[in-house]
Amino acid sequence: MTQNSSSSTDKRTERKYSDNLFYSALKRENGEADTATIASHVGCTRRTAHNRLNLLANGDELSKRTVGGAILWRLDSLAIPQVDTSDLDQTWRSAPKRWSDSLHKIAPYVGGFPASLANYFIKRFTNSGDVVLDPFCGGGTAPLEALFLNRTAWASDAFSYAHTLTTAKCDPLPRDELTTYLDQKLDESDTIDNTNFRLLDNEDLHVFYSDYTLDQLLRLREVLADDTSREAMYLKALVCGVLHGPSEMFLSLSTRDTFSGSTDYVRRYAEKNNLERPERDIRDSVLRKQDLLERDPWPTNPDSNVVKADARDLPFENNNADLILTSPPYMRVLDYAWNNWIRLWWLNDDRDQERDKLDITASESKYRDFVRETLQEMERKLAPGGYIVLIVGDVRKNLTNHVEYINTAYLIAEEAADHTDLIPRQIINDDYDLDHRNYARANRLRYDYDKDTTEEKAMSRLDRCLILSNHDHQLPDSDTVDLAWDA
Numbered sequence: 001m002t003q004n005s006s007s008s009t010d011k012r013t014e015r016k017y018s019d020n021l022f023y024s025a026l027k028r029e030n031g032e033a034d035t036a037t038i039a040s041h042v043g044c045t046r047r048t049a050h051n052r053l054n055l056l057a058n059g060d061e062l063s064k065r066t067v068g069g070a071i072l073w074r075l076d077s078l079a080i081p082q083v084d085t086s087d088l089d090q091t092w093r094s095a096p097k098r099w100s101d102s103l104h105k106i107a108p109y110v111g112g113f114p115a116s117l118a119n120y121f122i123k124r125f126t127n128s129g130d131v132v133l134d135p136f137c138g139g140g141t142a143p144l145e146a147l148f149l150n151r152t153a154w155a156s157d158a159f160s161y162a163h164t165l166t167t168a169k170c171d172p173l174p175r176d177e178l179t180t181y182l183d184q185k186l187d188e189s190d191t192i193d194n195t196n197f198r199l200l201d202n203e204d205l206h207v208f209y210s211d212y213t214l215d216q217l218l219r220l221r222e223v224l225a226d227d228t229s230r231e232a233m234y235l236k237a238l239v240c241g242v243l244h245g246p247s248e249m250f251l252s253l254s255t256r257d258t259f260s261g262s263t264d265y266v267r268r269y270a271e272k273n274n275l276e277r278p279e280r281d282i283r284d285s286v287l288r289k290q291d292l293l294e295r296d297p298w299p300t301n302p303d304s305n306v307v308k309a310d311a312r313d314l315p316f317e318n319n320n321a322d323l324i325l326t327s328p329p330y331m332r333v334l335d336y337a338w339n340n341w342i343r344l345w346w347l348n349d350d351r352d353q354e355r356d357k358l359d360i361t362a363s364e365s366k367y368r369d370f371v372r373e374t375l376q377e378m379e380r381k382l383a384p385g386g387y388i389v390l391i392v393g394d395v396r397k398n399l400t401n402h403v404e405y406i407n408t409a410y411l412i413a414e415e416a417a418d419h420t421d422l423i424p425r426q427i428i429n430d431d432y433d434l435d436h437r438n439y440a441r442a443n444r445l446r447y448d449y450d451k452d453t454t455e456e457k458a459m460s461r462l463d464r465c466l467i468l469s470n471h472d473h474q475l476p477d478s479d480t481v482d483l484a485w486d487a
């Protein structure tokens with residue numbers, strides 16, 4: 001090939017594959033990768049990748065090193081040491097499927113991480129008596145595991161359902177106290193004049209409930225409306241856990257328990273399958289649920305502080321959290337308000353208002369702003385010598401000509417490196433089977449809700465655990481964690 005034709009080939013490949021594609025491929029690999037991996041992400045040949053990377057390495061953003069005969073290309077701005085769960089001797093992955101204490105099962109929370117993961121990180125990064133904070137606590141997985149391990153749990157979430165559920169988990173009522181309170185409230189609710197469902201503000205509920213059960217729900221909802229006592233929060237959460245689901249313990253016709261389906265879908269489904277709306281009593285359902293929750297022991301002397309708050313402005317003491325273990329929302333993957341619309345109705349909360357409080361953005365720059373402010377707030381809360389562990393999934397974006405993967409953990413690490421004194425220490429890559437994730441299966445059901453497919457398309461198969469710290473001490477060894485499920 002003459003020099004002219006080879007340089008025109010270079011020009012053509014330059015036009016076809018922008019520099020950005022190569023940088024994005026490196027970010028997908030946490031900042032460092034070999035030629036073959038980069039070529040496969042970009043969709044070009046190894047030779048093209050090698051030539052282009054060599055050119056880019058002449059600038060000041062990329063460097064290369066040779067390890068065991070292979071060339072590794074590295075982003076000079078940030079390359080984070082990484083490890084796969086399969087390479088670690090000990091992780092939450094060795095836990096039996098659905099390993100968790102029964103108290104976790106008060107009510108489902110879509111998008112939560114496994115209790116075994118929380119247990120593993122809390123054991124690895126803290127000691128008995130330490131403070132564990134989760135500022136996006138969702139269903140309360142991390143705070144409850146912290147309590148089981150005799151740590152102090154601080155937890156918050158901007159979403160009312162998450163707040164109710166976590167409050168209940170962290171301060172549960174034993175059966176005798178629950179029964180006394182429940183009977184008292186049911187008696188009170190009997191005295192409410194509820195003729196002709198005058199309190200019914202959402203006609204769609206008739207699709208899910210018999211008149212008999214709906215009448216009970218409406219009365220009790222009215223009686224509990226402004227009550228934020230420990231007893232009321234627990235009872236509200238328990239009812240959230242029996243509002244809809246597939247067995248006789250649930251108050252609705254047979255449906256999914258994980259998230260509230262759309263009324264039209266459920267109406268059609270019920271007609272097609274001849275589903276009856278059962279006449280069920282709240283008291284029976286709630287006490288059956290309580291029996292399930294009491295199957296395993298509960299934390300003794302739980303020490304917790306659970307609040308409803310935006311993660312950018314947390315009402316906790318500064319410099320006090322030994323570990324912040326959390327899973328922030330990531331670019332429009334889940335719409336919590338929609339997924340829980342019946343629970344929000346039961347809690348007397350407005351779906352649209354709740355939705356507006358949560359970070360559901362598809363814009364990368366807005367998401368970066370949100371991440372930056374959140375990290376700065378976490379940095380303020382972290383105790384000297386503390387760690388932050390963030391669990392996030394990669395996001396897949398379908399653009400006109402190609403699919404782009406965003407490595408959310410790397411994006412967060414970039415914000416931390418650029419705008420805080422936190423040090424990105426390691427990324428643990430956790431490649432999982434989508435079919436084992438509740439929310440993945442739930443989204444596949446394709447309830448006739450237009451956002452549904454957007455959510456599914458935004459998911460990818462990779463979760464990552466980003467570890468940050470405010471010091472450079474050696475990371476506690478994974479091998480020394482005393483795994484609860486191995487006992």
Ligand SMILES: C[S@@+](CC[C@H](N)C(=O)[O-])C[C@H]1O[C@@H](n2cnc3c(N)ncnc32)[C@H](O)[C@@H]1O
Binds near residue numbers: 114135
């Ligand atoms: C991935 S979920 C956390 C799930 C949790 N780890 C669990 O196991 O259930 C993310 C949470 O972030 C909350 N969230 C979204 N935007 C928020 C904000 N600005 N401030 C506080 N919480 C927010 C959502 O309500 C949701 O519960």
